[in-house]
Amino acid sequence: MLTEELRTTARALGEALRCHEAVQKYLKASADCTADAEAVDFEDRLLALYAELTSRQQRGETLQREEIDVFHALSRQVYEHPRIAGREAAATLVKPYFAEIADEINLQLGVEFAALAQATDAEERA
Amino acid sequence: MSTPSAAISPVLPATLQQTAAEAARALGILLFNTPEYQAYRQALHQVNRDADVQRLLASTRERTLALQRGQGDALEQRAALETLRAELRSLPSFCTYRQAEENVAGLFHAVDEAVSRAAGVAFARNARRSGCGCGC
Numbered sequence: 001m002l003t004e005e006l007r008t009t010a011r012a013l014g015e016a017l018r019c020h021e022a023v024q025k026y027l028k029a030s031a032d033c034t035a036d037a038e039a040v041d042f043e044d045r046l047l048a049l050y051a052e053l054t055s056r057q058q059r060g061e062t063l064q065r066e067e068i069d070v071f072h073a074l075s076r077q078v079y080e081h082p083r084i085a086g087r088e089a090a091a092t093l094v095k096p097y098f099a100e101i102a103d104e105i106n107l108q109l110g111v112e113f114a115a116l117a118q119a120t121d122a123e124e125r126a
Numbered sequence: 127m128s129t130p131s132a133a134i135s136p137v138l139p140a141t142l143q144q145t146a147a148e149a150a151r152a153l154g155i156l157l158f159n160t161p162e163y164q165a166y167r168q169a170l171h172q173v174n175r176d177a178d179v180q181r182l183l184a185s186t187r188e189r190t191l192a193l194q195r196g197q198g199d200a201l202e203q204r205a206a207l208e209t210l211r212a213e214l215r216s217l218p219s220f221c222t223y224r225q226a227e228e229n230v231a232g233l234f235h236a237v238d239e240a241v242s243r244a245a246g247v248a249f250a251r252n253a254r255r256s257g258c259g260c261g262c
Contacts, residue, residue, distance in 0.1 A: 001236050006160075009153045010237045014244020016146035027246050095252050101150045102253035108154025109163070114250035117238040119231035 017101065022093040029090040032083050039083040046071075046078045153237070162226075162233045169219070169226035176219045186210045 002010070017023055033039050049071055053063055078084055105113040157163055173179045186207065193203045214220050238250040 010240035104150035
């Protein structure tokens with residue numbers, strides 16, 4: 001689908017982004033997180049619980065207060081885990097840098113590249 | 127965005143920082159000149175000039191807002207929204223716009239995948255400033 005020129009330029013941009021200090025820190029923090037069995041277990045448990053609770057809610061079930069409390073307690077444990085907190089902190093530095101670089105694309109196009117790359121509904125956008 | 131961009135000023139040489147900005151500008155120019163993007167611009171221009179499309183979009187926004195604010199009967203509001211959307215889909219200029227947007231979104235998505243693969247981090251998902259693609 002992509003022309004060779006587009007593919008090459010996209011790759012060049014990605015490689016330049018990867019060299020940035022914020023991205024390097026994020027990649028390191030992310031790898032540290034993945035290598036930590038406890039952090040992985042916490043996140044897996046949180047995701048599984050989230051999926052279960054939302055699915056039951058969507059089926060019209062009313063959740064018990066205790067179940068919601070358990071979810072919030074697990075969320076806190078997850079986000080207070082040093083590896084996960086480190087990764088999230090690193091991610092907050094990547095976002096403004098990526099937004100700044102994406103603005104260079106947006107300036108040429110006159111629309112937000114990132115939003116269109118993740119587009120879902122034309123009726124909301126027109 | 128909670129962190130000001132000033133907090134992440136790069137420690138790498140300025141030339142490297144320029145490389146990312148320059149690559150982004152080059153990518154923007156390439157994307158601008160693709161047939162998909164030109165067709166999208168043309169289709170967007172047409173729907174913006176189409177009074178029927180604009181009227182239906184305004185009503186859709188009004189109904190969506192009312193639904194979000196819990197105004198009126200939710201079932202009725204949803205039914206009205208469905209009718210408005212069906213009317214929109216029956217208009218040729220809107221159909222052309224939707225198709226053009228789908229094409230350009232597919233192209234941008236593929237480009238984003240290529241950028242993200244090389245960066246090692248999802249680019250578009252982390253670069254978004256708003257929930258809207260029109261730059262408003």
